[in-house]
Amino acid sequence: MGGIMKKHVIFAAVALAISPAHAAQVFSGNGIGSPGATIDPFDASTRGTLLAYSETSGGAFTFSTKFRSAVYRNTDGHLDFYYQVERTGAGPSGNNAIQKFTGADFGAFDTFAFRDDSDFDGPGGFLAAGNPGTFTSLASRSFDGNVLGVNFGSNNLVGTENSTTYIFRTNAFAFKAGTFGVIDGSTVEGPSFAPTVPEPATWAMMLGGFSLLGVVARRRRARTNVAYV
Template sequence: MKNAFLAAGVAALGFVVAPSAQAATFPVGSPNFTATPGPNGTFAGAFFNTGIAAGAFTDTFTFTLPADGFGSGTVTTSANFLGSANDLDFTSVLINGVEAELFTAGGGVFESAYANLIPIVAGQLNTITVTGVSRGNGAYGGQASFVPSAIPEPATWAMMLLGFAMVGAAARYRKRSTNVRYA
């Protein structure tokens, strides 16, 4: 019993002494997150973080867009040697909570994540969240693109449905009022 209390105390001390995870938030327009509007409502963006200290980290990039649509993007990192100070491992990359696919190459020296056609909602705070572990001076960079959807907005749907109802009512009224009589 005494050993169980000792083990619990050591575990609790480990949580107190363990370094806390680093967290940073970068809104669009900050030096770490830029976006450029393009033709037909498209946007292209670039985001990054450098000099990430040793330990776990979570970076969140936030943005809002004027139209509903779809976003796609990639995030990459590379190191000189596996386990070197500039080595960084992705734990996850999420776009609005949707997990990007992670890939490693070179035995873990090169890592990338990508996602395609993630729904983006107009006027809502959208996020790209990158989590991972840095060995002491990690860095990564990413790019994102946005294309507005061709789906009509709710007001457009309402007008279209009202128009169909009016056409249907007019057709029905005409059908009722037409009487053919034979002599």
């Protein structure tokens, strides 16, 4: 019991460190019978290191799409989850605008919503924002906290437009397989990424890493990002 309590106390303590200044947290129930959470411009200097990338193409009754997702370990050592929707054409039964996407399973992790309009990964899969007009998207979250989403508002995707890249910053240190959904009345679903709690052995390694970072900070040595792929 003491070990479990200690783990949760440590987790809560490091969670406080991820709260970005002036960023809106996405709380359970946001966007369900109430306004969604605002989505702030992303500070590229905090991006960190790419850990995993996924791209899925699919079709529904009223649209076809390509969905990109990725996981980055940001410069604070926590995980950011990246999502982008590209509309690639009509479906066999219609030609509707894409209204929303969702991602799961985020559980009880603290989450902040950001957007990056740039082509930040160059030759990588993500694209610069490709749907003109005033940005109106808002973030949503299910009452149990598991499902995060973005409602595009008047940024609905038509033709072959693609969204900006949406970034959910979390207080997670580890990730697992997750799922996404792209919605306009019909739905495309597929595999993505989601945060998870590290195994006990990983917690021990992380605690050792925190101690080492303390020594590094005291000696004013440069910090290095390490990719676990």
